[in-house]
Amino acid sequence: MRPTVHDIAATAGVSLATVDRVLNGRLGVRQKTIDRVEQAVRALGYVRDMTAANLARRRVYPLVFVLPDGPNSFMRNLEYEVRQAMTRSPHERTAIKLMTTRPLDAEAIARTLDGLDPKDVAGVALVAVDTACVVAAVDRLVSLGVPVVTLVSDLPGSRRAHFCGIDNVAAGRTAAGLMGRFARSTPGKVLVVAGSMRLSDHMGRASGFADVMAREFPHLSILGPLEGRDDALAVRRVVGAALAANSDIVGIYSLGAGNRGLVEVISARTGPRLSVVAHEVTDYSRKALAEGHFDAVINQDCGHEVRSAIRVLLARADGLDPVKAQERIRIDIFLRDNLP
Amino acid sequence: MRPTVHDIAATAGVSLATVDRVLNGRLGVRQKTIDRVEQAVRALGYVRDMTAANLARRRVYPLVFVLPDGPNSFMRNLEYEVRQAMTRSPHERTAIKLMTTRPLDAEAIARTLDGLDPKDVAGVALVAVDTACVVAAVDRLVSLGVPVVTLVSDLPGSRRAHFCGIDNVAAGRTAAGLMGRFARSTPGKVLVVAGSMRLSDHMGRASGFADVMAREFPHLSILGPLEGRDDALAVRRVVGAALAANSDIVGIYSLGAGNRGLVEVISARTGPRLSVVAHEVTDYSRKALAEGHFDAVINQDCGHEVRSAIRVLLARADGLDPVKAQERIRIDIFLRDNLP
DNA sequence: CTGTTAGCGCATTCAA
């Protein structure tokens, strides 16, 4: 039977209320009393039952998620996970509000953030575009006491409390490790297609990829990164043009979205098979894997990211800091055969 | 404010106790009353607060984990995760007991299982060896009302409630997908090293691997599976002999344990580089990846498996059946750059 | 068959 507040109240010779005050660091307790309680806590090895605590204090934390709208499958998937979290809200003492802005529109994100009233927001999670105005808007919220976390794409210069996403440099390196082993051993070019260089996740991937390719697979040179604006049509256009102009392309690394456009180009193409590594499991990339157009897909688990964001925000709102090691998001690799 | 038992008691016009009886499927309630309560539940969209429920019924479920002892890193890792779960026990209303038996010793497992008193065990998780006597011991427990789950390696013919592990056929296919792409495009042999063919997980991997290799990479033929008994010394011996006898080996698929022995052989070897795919992230395989001896390691998350086993056992002990979709364990692929 | 009542471990008024 593990000790309860009653036990420590008894051994410390004080009342429940006083124990509670000490446990929660509330003021209005004599130092002498504090010491007595803390000693009892140590002596009995007391550890608070958080579920009972949450039951008693029925406080609800209003959280805001800011995501891009538009057809991007990955982002829609992310939105789905946020909605899933909303259904769990009652259990997690959260009240989640979902807001969307135009993709890659930094000003729209900043406006949304600026429109938030710190009085009725306990925390904010956003997919950031790395721009001065977004940094300013985030820092404003933080200075007003509202914890902010970035989701999927980070905002390095800001005061955000945490980044809920993968190590994108490592993801790029991983992609290079696969590409280098997959591609023919004859010299050639690898085409790199990104969404936008204003997204810090895309930047990171491109640099990790280039790094490992140069060091470990010097017979393959990099073409790009081209910007496909995470848009299927644009991706189709830039990739089509690059393939037409370069007959020595042996592989493609698609590190952003718009994979539908990529599949259209390569499935229509004749000539030797390309090695293709892309990001994010979506209906399109799953199909491309199954049909053999993609060799591998690197993925980040949206569900984990959303749940992590909530945990971190809640912890910060309660004044604790999260166990960072626990919040690491894995870089998943999927082939056709280990798709979930 | 979401509805509580009080609300549904009020709208159904019954008492709290009756609501509780219906909610928990306890008998001694008229069908008419049951209907009234269930209707109120649906009407109000009631969903039970499990944390409050667990607080109220402070029942503790004694669970038993049966693992092999010995130096196998993966199994020690699994044991570590079980011990982690023991530290969480107070919160999860479990009391976990850890028992170990000699590796691959089916009789020892059966004896351990037979020694369990159903009165003070609410569930059992074991790493199975696929043998008639183990099946019999498991079925005995099940017939006595004790739910059993298999961990890591399944027991297909038994009455176990669930298998907490990966789809090993798919894991073998995944390994083949990697091996086929990694290995030189010239014809050659791929050596397959297993632990024991009495382990259903090893069987599954070998068959999935052979399947995809034959269909997709016919220029590579399979040598083996050799049995390394999950033992570093034995692995070193059989692999060393195979390499000496076959100059056309281009890759090795190590689907069992004993990777330390494998690394010793291939790091001492001269000649063209081999493509190596192994299983389970351990200190050894991690080092082998980092140093370039292994190209990829396929992994199953022990932590997930142990937590899943506990959830399933608890659910079964409460008479519910677990959400199988939620309990799927992923097949992780790690290269040097995405190691956790 | 059904209802009353007293907790589970903790937080939080309201008094003292």
Add this chain to the structure above:
DNA sequence: TTGAATGCGCTAACAG
């Protein structure tokens, strides 16, 4: 600065 009392949502005796 401290304590007594009440309730969070649910379960479980114990009566009726």
